Amino acid sequence: MAISSNMKTILGSLGPYTFVKTDDGTQTIFSHYFDETCHSSSGAVEETLQNYVFGTEVPSRLQASQMAQHIFTILEVGFGAGIGYSATIDALKSRSISPKGLSFISTELDEKLASFALENLIKGQYLQSFEKVIESGLTYFKGLTQEDQIMKVLIGDARVTIPLWSTPGEKVNAIYQDPFSPNKNPTLWTVEWFEELKSVSDLDCILSTYSSTKGIWKSMLEAGWRVSETKGFGNKKLSTRAYLNPLKDSSAQIIKWCQDSPLRASRDPGRT
Numbered sequence: 001m002a003i004s005s006n007m008k009t010i011l012g013s014l015g016p017y018t019f020v021k022t023d024d025g026t027q028t029i030f031s032h033y034f035d036e037t038c039h040s041s042s043g044a045v046e047e048t049l050q051n052y053v054f055g056t057e058v059p060s061r062l063q064a065s066q067m068a069q070h071i072f073t074i075l076e077v078g079f080g081a082g083i084g085y086s087a088t089i090d091a092l093k094s095r096s097i098s099p100k101g102l103s104f105i106s107t108e109l110d111e112k113l114a115s116f117a118l119e120n121l122i123k124g125q126y127l128q129s130f131e132k133v134i135e136s137g138l139t140y141f142k143g144l145t146q147e148d149q150i151m152k153v154l155i156g157d158a159r160v161t162i163p164l165w166s167t168p169g170e171k172v173n174a175i176y177q178d179p180f181s182p183n184k185n186p187t188l189w190t191v192e193w194f195e196e197l198k199s200v201s202d203l204d205c206i207l208s209t210y211s212s213t214k215g216i217w218k219s220m221l222e223a224g225w226r227v228s229e230t231k232g233f234g235n236k237k238l239s240t241r242a243y244l245n246p247l248k249d250s251s252a253q254i255i256k257w258c259q260d261s262p263l264r265a266s267r268d269p270g271r272t
């Protein structure tokens with residue numbers, strides 16, 4: 001399922017969002033605040049499946065966690081229209097894999113947008129309901145799901161909410177790194193941000209993102225991720241996968257491109 005609305009525009013806490021149809025027939029939204037659409041014009045759902053759900057190998061890795069009776073945690077950076085969640089559930093259902101044991105944690109700056117997307121997930125029968133919870137300084141929406149699983153959307157700047165959410169008992173296995181682009185939303189592409197993601201992740205974590213600039217590769221490398229390039233979606237030549245597993249090396253091509261580039265890793269001025 002993608003988002004569906006008869007409206008042309010909705011008003012979020014950060015301003016309006018306009019619905020835009022993409023080439024796979026599904027809709028995305030254009031944020032007037034960030035001046036960018038949430039997905040590739042080549043296909044909102046198809047992009048989400050390729051870059052995130054299969055990019056982090058969720059179906060097979062969730063099944064392995066179920067066999068070992070472990071929780072499998074996905075952390076999505078940017079809940080947006082909620083397509084990361086619906087595409088994940090659809091991909092599992094189409095392979096007859098139960099979402100049992102899945103913990104889906106997303107982050108969203110815009111509270112009204114998150115409410116709208118959650119209502120939409122209820123309409124699509126992905127959730128039964130959701131409630132707002134305020135706990136130890138953290139505000140989040142908790143989705144009531146049909147299976148034995150967890151679904152939460154942390155409200156506020158992810159740089160603040162992720163440290164508040166993190167617990168030593170729950171480490172992240174897959175990261176959908178899907179904020180707006182480094183040009184439009186630089187704070188979520190810095191060395192400090194990738195260090196934060198590393199600190200909440202398990203050694204088997206796979207981080208996937210549509211972006212493939214030398215600047216973000218340098219930030220990831222400096223934060224201790226092992227980085228490789230892979231085919232991009234639509235008209236994007238490349239996308240990025242990053243690992244913590246010490247048995248995986250960064251790709252020789254990425255190391256070379258980074259060495260040859262004068263660009264620097266980007267730093268968060270408020271966090272150094």
Ligand SMILES: C[S@@+](CC[C@H](N)C(=O)[O-])C[C@H]1O[C@@H](n2cnc3c(N)ncnc32)[C@H](O)[C@@H]1O
Pocket residue numbers: 037038039048076077078079080081082083084085107108109110113156157158159178179180185187188
């Ligand atoms: C590209 S859209 C995400 C699309 C979403 N994954 C989906 O499939 O529908 C990026 C989202 O990140 C949110 N965002 C931007 N900066 C953020 C921040 N610092 N903390 C949390 N969310 C943020 C934006 O409000 C926007 O909704």
